[in-house]
Amino acid sequence: MSKALSGIRVLDLTNVLAGPLCAYQLALLGAEVVKVEAPGGGDLARQLGSDPELNARHMGASFLAQNGGKKSITVNLKTPEGKSLLRRLVKSADVLVENFRPGVMGRLGLAFEELRECNPSLIYCAITGFGQEGPLKDAPAYDQIIQGLSGMMSITGDEESAPLRAGYPVADTISGITAAFAISSALVRRHGTGEGAFIDVSMLDSALVTMGWVISNYLIAGTSPKAHGNSNFTAAPSGTFKTKDRLLNIAANKQEQFEALAKAVGREDLISDARFAKRESRKLHRAALTEALERALSARPATEWETIFNDLGVPAGCVATVPEALKSKQVATRELLQTFPDVPGVGRPITVARAGFKLSNGEPTAATPPPQLGEHTLEVLEGLGYTAEDIEGLRKAGAI
Numbered sequence: 001m002s003k004a005l006s007g008i009r010v011l012d013l014t015n016v017l018a019g020p021l022c023a024y025q026l027a028l029l030g031a032e033v034v035k036v037e038a039p040g041g042g043d044l045a046r047q048l049g050s051d052p053e054l055n056a057r058h059m060g061a062s063f064l065a066q067n068g069g070k071k072s073i074t075v076n077l078k079t080p081e082g083k084s085l086l087r088r089l090v091k092s093a094d095v096l097v098e099n100f101r102p103g104v105m106g107r108l109g110l111a112f113e114e115l116r117e118c119n120p121s122l123i124y125c126a127i128t129g130f131g132q133e134g135p136l137k138d139a140p141a142y143d144q145i146i147q148g149l150s151g152m153m154s155i156t157g158d159e160e161s162a163p164l165r166a167g168y169p170v171a172d173t174i175s176g177i178t179a180a181f182a183i184s185s186a187l188v189r190r191h192g193t194g195e196g197a198f199i200d201v202s203m204l205d206s207a208l209v210t211m212g213w214v215i216s217n218y219l220i221a222g223t224s225p226k227a228h229g230n231s232n233f234t235a236a237p238s239g240t241f242k243t244k245d246r247l248l249n250i251a252a253n254k255q256e257q258f259e260a261l262a263k264a265v266g267r268e269d270l271i272s273d274a275r276f277a278k279r280e281s282r283k284l285h286r287a288a289l290t291e292a293l294e295r296a297l298s299a300r301p302a303t304e305w306e307t308i309f310n311d312l313g314v315p316a317g318c319v320a321t322v323p324e325a326l327k328s329k330q331v332a333t334r335e336l337l338q339t340f341p342d343v344p345g346v347g348r349p350i351t352v353a354r355a356g357f358k359l360s361n362g363e364p365t366a367a368t369p370p371p372q373l374g375e376h377t378l379e380v381l382e383g384l385g386y387t388a389e390d391i392e393g394l395r396k397a398g399a400i
Helices: 018-028 052-056 080-091 112-118 143-149 170-193 203-210 212-219 255-264 279-284 286-297 302-311 322-326 329-334 377-383 388-396
Strands: 009-012 032-037 070-074 095-098 123-128 197-202 238-242 247-251 316-318 337-340 350-353
Touching: 009 018, 009 080, 018 032, 018 070, 018 095, 018 123, 018 170, 032 080, 070 377, 080 112, 080 388, 095 170, 112 123, 123 170, 143 170, 143 203, 170 197, 170 203, 197 203, 203 212, 238 286, 247 302, 255 302, 279 286, 302 316, 377 388
Parallel strands: 009 032, 009 095, 032 070, 095 123, 123 197
Antiparallel strands: 238 247, 247 316, 337 350
16 A cells, blocks of 8 residues: 655655654655665664664664664765765655754755755755754754753753753654654645755754743743643642552543542542632642542552543553553554564564554555665665666775
8 A cells, every 4th residue: 555655755864863763754654765874884873772782783772763664875975976976866856854063064065055956846854953043053962952951851850850851862852753744744835836945943943842831831921930740730630649559640630530530539528628629729739639649549559540530531540661661552552563573784573663643544664674784775876877887986986
């Protein structure tokens, strides 16, 4: 069955996380993604992950996570021959994604304006820490830098532990998703107009956009955001609670949910208590309400309460570890994970996550396992019309 992006060729010149994740989303939707890597080392993520042996093979777990469905070729963009090769690739492509600092591609003579001459309908996406303009545009940036500068860390944790970074590279991740969304939108527009586009994705902008409720409380309500720990600042009781055996998240955000919760735990008296009768008063007396509820919740294990509350329409869920989440029946039923039984360069099966959505026709799936460095160089060059003699010349010139 044809997938949403079948027939689209994407040149992935990116490294590490945000850019590779963006291109991976496109590959899952059927795009032919050609990963253009530097000879010798390739994507830095090839050397990252918790398995030192895989890192040494340049097939690190961090690389494997988001490079399925791609082809890998090696091109030295610092050589005249390598630049010429990229321009030839661009003529065959629909999309180019890169995450160099602003100006790097221009100094190579490969900026959007120059590549557009090779392919006027090219969609060029640049992912950087701060975008193509502003006083920080030339500054280096990794996920933690963006988490700090966005204010995200200042509201993560509680009054004693904040500021804290999130437990995974959330700024990188949302930037990759943002870029994939922008590229898909540009492809739709190009279908009607034939026009290419330059897409400028800022990690800082992307991070701030995800903080909309926090930002609006400051910009509109005049409230300076602060860390609330595991409590939901918009409602109470809404947060993480102790039970007989483990932590349980409860989100009784509506009045009827609070009342159902109070009755379920045998504390119907809380409903008429003036401190807890209304939403705003419950927020003011959050600590006292939490203490009362946790005394009642200590009578049962978290899984029992989870079932009881969800049956009543009160959202609840145990606080799981990552392995517990991945092994859950819910994740298995959704077929979120994809297993490759044989991965060249790895020597054992690997399992990775697919997309966070399903389609009624053309499920997002990686057609092939993550590639070894330069695995498809010969295939791609021959497809561009290079002869065996041409390819040998490129090797001698250090271009591939």
